[in-house]
Amino acid sequence: MHFNILPTATTPIYRQIVEQVHRLVASGQLVAGADLPSVRAVALQHAINPMTVSKAYSLLEAQGVLVRRRGVGMAVAAQSFGAGQGGDTMALLKPSLAQAAHIAHQLGIDPQAAIAAFELALNDAAAPIADGKS
Amino acid sequence: MHFNILPTATTPIYRQIVEQVHRLVASGQLVAGADLPSVRAVALQHAINPMTVSKAYSLLEAQGVLVRRRGVGMAVAAQSFGAGQGGDTMALLKPSLAQAAHIAHQLGIDPQAAIAAFELALNDAAAPIADGKS
Amino acid sequence: MHFNILPTATTPIYRQIVEQVHRLVASGQLVAGADLPSVRAVALQHAINPMTVSKAYSLLEAQGVLVRRRGVGMAVAAQSFGAGQGGDTMALLKPSLAQAAHIAHQLGIDPQAAIAAFELALNDAAAPIADGKS
Amino acid sequence: MHFNILPTATTPIYRQIVEQVHRLVASGQLVAGADLPSVRAVALQHAINPMTVSKAYSLLEAQGVLVRRRGVGMAVAAQSFGAGQGGDTMALLKPSLAQAAHIAHQLGIDPQAAIAAFELALNDAAAPIADGKS
DNA sequence: GTGGTCTAGACCACA
C-alpha cells in the first residue's frame, strides 16, 4: 500500500494524505485493523517532511479514522464507519462533481459536452500511465 | 458586470476574482477590450480592501489577460487567447473533471454511476437555489 | 545571491526585483530549481516591507518564472525558457537598444557617433564606480 | 509636424510629448518662434485626453522651452538653449545609452554583440515602417 | 476619476 502524492498540486500534501486514507477506507481497500505505512516510510518514499505525514495521521486519528497503536504504528479504527463496505463512497465524490459542474456552468459549456469530457477523463483515470513517453 | 465573491470560502478573495475573470474571458462574456469594474467599485461593492482587488488585477495583467489603460482602468487584453469565442473553455474545465475522475476511480465507483451523479450535479449548477428571480 | 535595490530610483522596488530576476534567469546566473532568498531575508536586507518582496515574487510566479514550494520558498521554474543557458538574453536587451536608437534617430545624431557613445557607456557599465572592493 | 505617441508604452503620454519636444528643439527641427500644434489638434489626432497634452505643454512652458502666445498657441521660446543648432543632442541620448549598457552588462552580454545589435537597431530606426506586412 | 506603491501590523497555512 502506498500513497499518491503530488507535491506540486494545489492541495497541501497533508490533505492529500488525509483524503486518500478517507477514500481507501470508504472503498474497503483499507479494512478495520489494517496497518498503515510508518511515518518515516511515507516520508522517505515521497521525499517529504515526516512532520507533514505525522500531521496527516494525527488529523485522521482525531477524526476517528485511525488509531495509534503504541510501538506498532497507525491502524484503521474498528468503528470506522463504512469500513469494509462501499456505502458512502458517493458522498466523497459529490463535492468534486459539484465543483466541476459549477465551473462548467460558469463557462457556459453544454452539459452534454461536459459529460462527454467527463467520460474521457474517467477512461484516463482508469489507465493513468499507459503512455510510452519516458 | 459584477463579481461573485464569497468571503467565507476557503479560496482567497483575490483568487476568486482571478479565476472568475479567466472564465468570463474564456467564455466570451468579457470580450477583448472590454472594461473591468474599477478597483474602488469592486472594493466598495463587496466591502473588501481595494488592495485585494488590485492584487487580482495585477496578477491578471502579469498573466497577459488584462491590460492597464492609464487613468482609465483595466481592460481585457487584445491577444487574450479565446476572447470573443469559446474555444478554450474546455481547457479550464478539464482539470476539475480529471480530479473528479481520479477520485471516482480511487473510490472504485462504477463509471456509469459517476456519470449519472455528474448529470445531477450539472442540473443543480444550472438552477442553484431554484428561486424565481431572474 | 542578493538583489541590487535602489530605493530612490523611479522604478518601483517590486519591479526592480522582478526585472532583476528576469535577467538573472535569462543569463543563467539563476538556473532552474535554484532557490531564491526568502521574502523576509530580502525585506530585512534592504529595510523594505515583506509585502513588497512578496508582490514581486507573486508576479514572477504568475509569469511562470518562479514556482512556489510550500513551506520551503520560491525557486526558479523548470520550464523557465532560457534557464541554464543564455539563449534569450538578447531579447531582454533589444527593447532598450531600440529605444536608444529611436531617440538617436529623432535627434539626428550620426549612427557612428551614437555607436561610439554606446561603447563608452558599455565601459562605464563594466566599471561603475571604479572602487577596489570586490 | 506631429508627434509620435504610443499609448501602450511604459512612459506616460505627457512625458512622451515633453521629451519629443525637447529633442525636436535640440536637433533644430523646431526653431525658436516655431508654432506647435494646438492642444485640441494633438488630442484629436491621437485620441488622447486634451488635459494630457495641456499638461505636457504647461510643463514645457515652466521649463522655458515653450512660450504661451495669447490667442495663437504655443511656440518655441526664443532663448531656448540649443535651438537652431545641434549642440547638446548627445546629452539627451546618453541616459538611454547608459541604461541599455547597464542591462547588457547585467545580462552578461558581450560588448561586441551588444554593439552589433545596436547597429541593427539604428538601421531599424532609420527605416521604421518598411515592412510589407499589413 | 483611474490604478500604483509602500507601510505597519495581524493572523493563517504549510513543511
Added chain:
DNA sequence: GTGGTCTAGACCACC
C-alpha cells in the same frame, strides 16, 4: 522556518 492573505491608511502618478 517558509509564503499567504487581508486590513487600514497614506501618498503618488496619470488622464
